[in-house]
Each structure stands twice: as structure tokens, then as C-alpha cells.
Amino acid sequence: MDLQKVIAQKDWAAKYMIKEITYICKNLGKRNPGSEGELKGCEHMARVLRKDCGCEKVNIESFSEHPGAFYGWRYVTLSLALAAIVLYFFKPVVSIVLFALGLLVALLEFGFYIKAVDWMFPKKTGHSVYAVKKCKGEVKRRIIFNGHPDAAWEWPVNYKFGGAIFETHALICAAGVIYYLVLSIIHLSRNGFTAPAPSSVLGILGFCGMIFVPFLIGLYFMNNSFRVVDGANDNLTGCYMGIAILKALRDQGIDLENTEIGVLLTGSEEAGLRGAKAFCKNHPGIFDDVPTFIYAYDTIHDPKHLLVNYRDLNGTVKSDKDAADLFMEAANELKLPCRKGMVPPMGGATDAAAFAQGGMRAAGITGLNHKLENYYHTRRDTYDNMNSEGIANCFAISVKALEMFDNGAKQ
Numbered sequence: 001m002d003l004q005k006v007i008a009q010k011d012w013a014a015k016y017m018i019k020e021i022t023y024i025c026k027n028l029g030k031r032n033p034g035s036e037g038e039l040k041g042c043e044h045m046a047r048v049l050r051k052d053c054g055c056e057k058v059n060i061e062s063f064s065e066h067p068g069a070f071y072g073w074r075y076v077t078l079s080l081a082l083a084a085i086v087l088y089f090f091k092p093v094v095s096i097v098l099f100a101l102g103l104l105v106a107l108l109e110f111g112f113y114i115k116a117v118d119w120m121f122p123k124k125t126g127h128s129v130y131a132v133k134k135c136k137g138e139v140k141r142r143i144i145f146n147g148h149p150d151a152a153w154e155w156p157v158n159y160k161f162g163g164a165i166f167e168t169h170a171l172i173c174a175a176g177v178i179y180y181l182v183l184s185i186i187h188l189s190r191n192g193f194t195a196p197a198p199s200s201v202l203g204i205l206g207f208c209g210m211i212f213v214p215f216l217i218g219l220y221f222m223n224n225s226f227r228v229v230d231g232a233n234d235n236l237t238g239c240y241m242g243i244a245i246l247k248a249l250r251d252q253g254i255d256l257e258n259t260e261i262g263v264l265l266t267g268s269e270e271a272g273l274r275g276a277k278a279f280c281k282n283h284p285g286i287f288d289d290v291p292t293f294i295y296a297y298d299t300i301h302d303p304k305h306l307l308v309n310y311r312d313l314n315g316t317v318k319s320d321k322d323a324a325d326l327f328m329e330a331a332n333e334l335k336l337p338c339r340k341g342m343v344p345p346m347g348g349a350t351d352a353a354a355f356a357q358g359g360m361r362a363a364g365i366t367g368l369n370h371k372l373e374n375y376y377h378t379r380r381d382t383y384d385n386m387n388s389e390g391i392a393n394c395f396a397i398s399v400k401a402l403e404m405f406d407n408g409a410k411q
Contacts, residue, residue, distance in 0.1 A: 001256055003403040006248045007334070007396045013248060014392040017240040020048070021232050022383040030228035031151045033067035033268035034124030037228075041149040042127045042265060045239060049131040049263055053246035057132040063278035067271035068121035071153070071223050073109035076117055077102040078216055081177050084184075085213065088206055090195050092184040099181040111314055113272045113349060126150075126268040128275045133246055133261040140258040142292040143405055145242025145398065146351055146362075148269030148276075151231025153223040155377040163372025170346065173219050176212025183209070223377075232383045233375065237367070237391055238297030239265050245399055259406040264294070266351050276351035280358025291411040293323040293361055295398065296352035299376070300367035303337055303390040306397075309364040311342035313353035320361035322410040327363060329409070330400035336393045344370055367394060 028044060029037035042060055049055045080102035084095040108116035129149070158166040187202045196203040242263035249255075266275035276296075287294075300306070308324045311317065324340075331338035343349055343364065350364030367390050368376065375381045405411070 001254070001403060001406045003254070003399050005252055006245075006254065007399045009248050010392040010396040011388070013244040013395040014388040016247065017237065017244050017391055018383065018386055018388060020240055021236040021386070024236060025230045025232055025383045031149060031231060032153060032228040033150045033271035033274065034065055034126045038150045038267050039127045042129045042267065045149065045243065045265060046129045046131065048243055049129070049246070052250070053131070053133065053243060054250045055131040055133050055246065055263070059130050061128045061130065061279070061282070062125050063128070063275060063282070064123055065126045065268055065271060065274040065278070066118035066121040066123055067126070067268055067274065069115065069118040070109065070270070070272035072121050073105050073117055074219055074222060076120070077106045078219055081216055082213070085180055085209070088180055088184055088196070089203070092187045092196065093193055095184045096181065096188065099177055099184070103177065109272070112316065113313060113353070126271070126275050126278070128267045128279060129263070129265040130279070131263045135256045135258055135260050137257045139260045139290055141290050141405060141411060142260040142262060142287060143402055144262040144264050144292065144294040145245060146264045146266060146294055146296040147238025147241060148235045148267065148298070148351055149239055149265050150267050150270050151229050152234065152270040152377040153225050154227040154229050154379060156221060156224050158372055158374065158376060159378035159380070162374055163376070166372060167346070169215060169218065172212065172215045176209065176216060179209050179212065180206070227379065229377060229379055229381045230383065231381055232386055233301045233368070233381050234299040234377070235269065235297070237300040237386070241297045241300065241394060241398060244395055245402065248399070256406055259402070261402070269351050273349060273351055273354040276354035280354060280360070287360055293320070293326070293405060294352065294355050295323065295327065295401070296350045296355065296362055296364045297394070298350040298364060298366050300365070300394045301387045301390050302367055302369065303387065303393050305369045306338045306367045306390065306394055307341040307365070308338060309341055309343050309350065309352070309366060312356065312364050313343065313349040314345045314347060315342055317353040317356050319352055319356060319363040323361050324363040326404060326410045327365060327397065327401050330404055331397045334396055334400055336397055338397060341370070365394065
């Protein structure tokens with residue numbers, strides 16, 4: 001199938017997406033994970049998929065979650081770390097245990113997005129949407145366009161001081177924990193279970209390390225749970241990428257012969273990929289019948305930073321190489337800017353990571369600088385701070401990837 005006419009509509013597509021995103025931000029309330037606003041956003045986009053995109057199947061699914069845990073692990077880790085600092089001067093061996101437990105919780109919850117302390121936080125209900133546009137003939141392949149309808153809680157330090165200060169603050173806290181952990185281990189190896197003398201080298205170094213305490217306390221306020229950002233870029237752009245493709249195909253009267261198209265909007269990504277993880281758990285093997293690629297879009301903004309992430313989830317999860325390569329080849333065919341990259345350590349994740357962990361073939365597509373921009377997770381992520389060129393380019397590349405996939409590429 002030749003989809004050049006659809007590709008040529010990239011500027012229309014950007015205007016359409018911005019118009020729809022503006023409506024949601026203005027009218028449907030805040031969309032934090034597990035909220036009424038998240039559900040309203042899902043319901044609106046489900047209606048659009050059914051009425052304007054010709055999807056024969058549109059399901060809104062619910063799942064249980066504990067959204068406060070993804071950032072709430074800080075309270076556990078930081079409390080253990082601060083207690084461990086005090087105990088360093090009295091019981092260094094206990095200090096080691098507390099530091100180790102705190103680091104383990106941080107590694108599980110943020111490093112690997114594993115539900116380590118979710119049970120400690122209130123349960124809520126999140127929502128996702130799965131819509132399907134059937135092909136005319138036998139289904140021989142399937143492509144899924146994914147985004148997440150929820151929005152993040154604000155990061156005050158990034159809003160006030162920028163990403164460099166935000167990341168430096170986190171690194172200083174990590175350095176402080178490691179500093180005291182090393183001191184505790186050295187003292188234990190040299191002096192056993194006794195407390196370090198205040199006048200000893202290790203005692204003096206312990207007092208010097210108190211400089212880390214204000215930074216650790218400050219990390220309690222890493223996010224503001226009382227302010228939810230609009231999430232126009234992160235991630236209504238990702239949601240509407242697939243919606244705009246389906247609408248453009250319908251407006252052009254195009255039905256693919258053997259390629260089924262799906263739009264999957266997985267809620268509560270900002271709570272640790274909870275919607276995507278729930279979808280994988282609730283639908284094991286759903287895409288095993290035919291070759292299926294999932295493109296998970298997240299924060300499509302700056303055309304200079306359009307990126308295919310070959311690794312995800314803090315760099316720990318591999319994306320599907322064929323899916324990632326296909327998107328890159330589509331960009332090269334259109335001579336539009338797109339680079340190979342990865343979600344780096346401390347960079348978080350896209351929903352593609354959850355799909356990959358669930359045995360699906362997925363790649364994350366991002367359009368932001370992984371060095372934090374001042375709109376990322378702040379109140380500046382608004383409908384009037386979007387980049388039409390970045391959205392249009394990503395739309396065009398996505399349609400080209402669909403065309404190439406429909407014609408048998410990378411299967």
C-alpha cells in the first residue's frame with residue numbers, strides 16, 4: 001500500500017492533534033494516575049476512536065494500582081537513610097543494614113519498576129483503552145500505536161531551577177548514602193561492632209558527611225502531589241499519534257488489506273508503567289497470532305530530539321530491534337531527523353519497556369532531550385507549549401513505518 005497521501009498530511013495531523021489535546025487540557029480535568037480525569041481522558045479518546053477513526057472494537061479496561069508508591073518509595077528510602085546516618089555514630093552495623101534496605105527499595109521501585117512497597121500506599125483504579133481497526137482481508141500482521149493518557153505530578157526543583165539542578169540534587173543524595181555506607185563498612189572491618197570515637201578519623205568523617213542531610217531531606221519534596229501538570233506533551237502527543245493516523249486513513253478512504261491497526265492507551269505510566277504492565281498481565285499471548293509491532297510514543301516535542309530508544313527502563317531493557325530499525329529506516333526514507341538512542345540510567349522508562357518485559361515486540365519513540373527540559377513534569381507542559389513540527393515529523397515517519405510494515409518489511 002502506498003500511503004504518500006497520508007504522509008503529506010503531516011501538517012494537518014499536527015493541527016488536529018494540538019486542537020484535540022487543547023480540548024482535553026481545558027475541559028477534562030487533571031489526569032494523575034488512577035484519577036477521574038484519567039478516566040475522562042480515556043472515555044473521550046475512546047469516543048474519538050469509535051466515531052472518527054472507524055475502530056470496530058473499542059474497550060476501556062480498568063486495573064488496580066497503588067499510584068503513590070512509584071514516588072512514595074522515597075519516603076521509605078530516605079527515612080531509612082536518615083536513621084542510618086544517626087545510627088552510624090552508635091551502631092554502624094545497623095546503619096549498614098538500613099542503608100542496604102533503603103537502596104534495595106530504591107533499586108526495585110525506580111531502578112526496575114518492581115512493586116516493592118506498593119502495599120503501603122492507597123489502592124486506586126486506573127484505566128486504559130484498546131481500539132482496533134480491522135483490515136479488509138485475513139490478518140497477517142498487526143501494528144499498535146501506544147501512548148499513556150495520564151499526566152505527572154510536578155517536579156518543583158525542575159520547575160524552579162531546571163534539569164541540571166534537579167539531577168545534581170538526586171546525585172548528591174545518592175553520593176551521601178554511598179559515602180556513609182562506605183564509612184560504615186570500613187569501620188566495621190577495622191573496629192568491629194564498636195561505635196566510632198568522635199575524635200577518630202572515621203568519627204570526624206562521619207560529622208563532615210552531615211552536609212548531605214539537607215539534600216536528603218529536600219528529596220522528600222521531589223514531586224508535588226498536590227499539583228498535576230497538564231501533560232499536553234507528556235503524553236497526549238503520544239496518545240494522539242495513533243488516533244491521528246487512523247483518522248487520516250479513514251478520511252482518505254484507505255483500508256489496509258492484511259494489516260490490523262490498534263491504538264493502545266495505557267494509563268498510569270507516570271506511576272511506574274502500571275497500565276502497560278496490567279495489560280500484559282491481563283492479555284497474555286494476545287499478539288502471538290501474527291507479527292505485531294508496538295510503538296510506544298512518549299513526549300513528542302522537539303524535532304531535533306526525535307529518538308528511537310533501543311534500550312529502555314533506565315537502560316536495562318532491550319527494545320525489539322526490528323521494530324526500532326523499521327522506524328529509523330522510515331525516517332531515513334523521508335529524510336526527516338531521527339536518531340538512535342536509549343532511555344539512560346535515571347531517565348525512567350516508556351511503556352515499551354513493560355511490553356518488552358511481557359514478551360511483546362516494542363520500541364519506545366521519544367521527542368525530548370533526555371537532559372531534562374524545563375517543561376518536563378512541570379506546569380509548563382501545556383497545550384500552548386507544543387511543537388507542531390516535531391509532532392508532524394513523527395506522524396509522517398510513523399505512517400511511513402506503517403506503509404513499510406504493510407508491504408512486508410521486518411517481519
